[in-house]
Amino acid sequence: MNNAGGMNENSRKIWRVLKTEPENYDTTSLYLEGNDERFKKRRAGQWVSIRILRDDGWSEPHQFTISCAPEDEILRLTIKKAGEFTSSIPELKRGTEVKCEGPFGVFCRDIDTKEEITMIAGGVGITPFLSVLRHFRNIGATNRVALFWTNKTIDDVFAADELKEITKELKLRVVHTLSREKEVDKYLQPDFPEVLYVPGYATRQVLQRHLDFPRTSFYLCGPPKMQDFVLGELEACGLDPESVEKENFS
Numbered sequence: 368m369n370n371a372g373g374m375n376e377n378s379r380k381i382w383r384v385l386k387t388e389p390e391n392y393d394t395t396s397l398y399l400e401g402n403d404e405r406f407k408k409r410r411a412g413q414w415v416s417i418r419i420l421r422d423d424g425w426s427e428p429h430q431f432t433i434s435c436a437p438e439d440e441i442l443r444l445t446i447k448k449a450g451e452f453t454s455s456i457p458e459l460k461r462g463t464e465v466k467c468e469g470p471f472g473v474f475c476r477d478i479d480t481k482e483e484i485t486m487i488a489g490g491v492g493i494t495p496f497l498s499v500l501r502h503f504r505n506i507g508a509t510n511r512v513a514l515f516w517t518n519k520t521i522d523d524v525f526a527a528d529e530l531k532e533i534t535k536e537l538k539l540r541v542v543h544t545l546s547r548e549k550e551v552d553k554y555l556q557p558d559f560p561e562v563l564y565v566p567g568y569a570t571r572q573v574l575q576r577h578l579d580f581p582r583t584s585f586y587l588c589g590p591p592k593m594q595d596f597v598l599g600e601l602e603a604c605g606l607d608p609e610s611v612e613k614e615n616f617s
């Protein structure tokens with residue numbers, strides 16, 4: 368249908384690359400600017416399906432969680448190199464057209480209403496939780512949050528300084544579990560007592576040390592193997608794995 372003077376459905380879906388910013392050696396944030404009303408009503412934890420305009424036409428669609436707060440006018444996607452599409456993200460030029468479908472997904476839908484929250488992330492599975500925490504910071508949320516984030520090494524961790532700062536503003540504890548590091552105490556900083564480092568994985572012992580199991584609501588996002596491991600550990604602590612809200616990136 369013609370929509371003289373206004374934006375038609377298709378042009379509303381077109382966003383443009385504002386910038387790309389490296390988060391670490393293999394992860395990049397892609398910032399998009401656009402004007403699609405539907406994204407103004409998004410919630411933290413939702414995702415978008417994007418196609419990028421290339422010389423030979425629109426790419427295949429790929430899905431990414433929106434990692435910025437839902438209050439932000441731009442869209443920020445934080446993308447780890449996996450294959451061809453994701454490897455091309457750091458090279459994108461300002462102004463490149465990106466078709467955005469969404470927002471989709473229900474992960475973390477009711478998280479604002481939970482007084483005690485446990486987020487467990489593996490690698491780039493942190494993105495929905497970054498969105499929630501950026502949202503919580505914006506609204507001055509009083510929910511108690513424990514975030515367990517597993518990475519291989521300290522070089523895989525990103526947004527670390529921002530997370531540190533958020534521990535000062537919210538009731539947040541961040542436990543970095545580093546699966547391929549043994550000496551982790553060197554990362555501790557007295558100014559940030561709520562940021563902890565543990566060698567290995569988010570085991571039952573690590574979880575039990577920091578959590579009050581009957582009260583907290585669990586959210587899990589990470590690779591399938593990591594999710595299976597964590598669910599096994601939670602079950603060993605007496606938790607019903609079905610009660611854990613999960614997001615799968617595949």
Ligand SMILES: Cc1cc2nc3c(=O)[nH]c(=O)nc-3n(C[C@H](O)[C@H](O)[C@H](O)COP(=O)(O)OP(=O)(O)OC[C@H]3O[C@@H](n4cnc5c(N)ncnc54)[C@H](O)[C@@H]3O)c2cc1C
Pocket residue numbers: 414429430431432433445446447448449450451452453454491494495615616617
């Ligand atoms: C809801 C949702 C949210 C997501 N959010 C994020 C996010 O916030 N950040 C993020 O970085 N990613 C996210 N993802 C994942 C992201 O969509 C994919 O990593 C991306 O689309 C992969 O595209 P690619 O072409 O670069 O890689 P692909 O070529 O698709 O490859 C991806 C991985 O699969 C492997 N692979 C490919 N083909 C095969 C095969 N035949 N057999 C075995 N292995 C194979 C590759 O080696 C690579 O490791 C999300 C996915 C979903 C569904």
